[in-house]
Amino acid sequence: VDALLVVDVQNDFCPGGSLAVENGDAVVAFINAQRRDFARVIFSKDWHPKNHESFASNHPGKKPYEQITLHGVQQTLWPDHCVQNTFGAQFHPGLIVKPDEPIFLKGTHQEIDSLSAFYDNLHQRSTGLTNYLKREGITKITCGGLALDYCVKFSVLDALAEGFAVTVMTEGCRAVNLNAGDGEKALVEMRAAGAVIK
Ligand code: VGL
Ligand code: ZN
Numbered sequence: 001v002d003a004l005l006v007v008d009v010q011n012d013f014c015p016g017g018s019l020a021v022e023n024g025d026a027v028v029a030f031i032n033a034q035r036r037d038f039a040r041v042i043f044s045k046d047w048h049p050k051n052h053e054s055f056a057s058n059h060p061g062k063k064p065y066e067q068i069t070l071h072g073v074q075q076t077l078w079p080d081h082c083v084q085n086t087f088g089a090q091f092h093p094g095l096i097v098k099p100d101e102p103i104f105l106k107g108t109h110q111e112i113d114s115l116s117a118f119y120d121n122l123h124q125r126s127t128g129l130t131n132y133l134k135r136e137g138i139t140k141i142t143c144g145g146l147a148l149d150y151c152v153k154f155s156v157l158d159a160l161a162e163g164f165a166v167t168v169m170t171e172g173c174r175a176v177n178l179n180a181g182d183g184e185k186a187l188v189e190m191r192a193a194g195a196v197i198k
Contacts, residue, residue, distance in 0.1 A: 003138045004038040005159075006031055007117055007145030007152050008046045008106075009095050012081040012088035014146075019081040021147045021174045028094040030172045031144050035096060040138060043097060044117035044127070046082035046151065047089060047105040054113040055080045065178060073121050075113060076178075082107070104129045106151075116154035118162065130162050140165040144172025149182040156190045167196040 009031065011017050014024040035041055048054070056064040056077035064079045082089040091097055104127040106114040114120040118129050133141070141164050143156050152173050159166045168190055175183025191197050 001039045001136060001138045002037070002140045002142065003040040003042055003133065003136075004031075004034055005117065005141050005143045005145075005155065006041065006043045006095070007143060007155055008044055008082075008147070009092050009145050010046060010082055010088065011090055011092060012046075014092050017081070017088055018079045019176075021176055024146050024174050025092055025094070027144060027146065027172050027174055028092050030169075032094070032096045034142070034144070034169065034172065038142070040136060041098070041101050042129070042132070043091070043101060043103045044129070044145075044151070044155070045089065045091070045103055045105050046107050047084050048082050048107045049110050050080070050083050051110050052083075052107065052113075053111050054078050054107065071112060071122065075121075084108075102132060104132075115151050116158045117151065118155060118158035133162075133164065138164070140167070142167045142169060144169045146174060148173040148175040149178075149186040150176060153186040153190060156195050157193055160190075160194045165196075166190075166194070167198055169198050 012019050013021050056062045062077050066077050068075050112120045141159050156166050187197050
């Protein structure tokens, strides 16, 4: 069974949002148009409490995009984004999401970030996505969404490690590109790990 995994297509990652990805909203029409090819469409949402430790605002004296070590792992500090139950955390209004389609929430624990839609950055807590995919007999995942160089990349790497066949639809992704070329680097990394880049 083939599934389309749509990562974090939320207002805060789109133009006007607090962690906007350039042309992030351009993925919406493309992703919507791919739906018909998949037996299942699955979504993730970045879903942080207000006091989330990935937010620079929760570290006095620190600014967004600074790097720190948080509970032993490297952490980029972000502007506040995708705070639970805010407009910024809602899906882009143009994204088609049917009421019965599953949504996996990530970054819900105050103390640890979760770039992947499968596990937190310490690989300790699962979002339940692997179990769901196995239960549904899904073996192949096609992935798109935001951002290519963060949550899409780490979700794809985890999916490959869990034994799923993964295709990345580049037209359905956009990168943050904090450093020039990060999006291209992410594609190289995912391909090296076994993903098909389309
Ligand atoms: C993301 C940074 C922080 C993403 C989420 O969805 O790519 N990036 N939180
Ligand atoms: Zn986040």
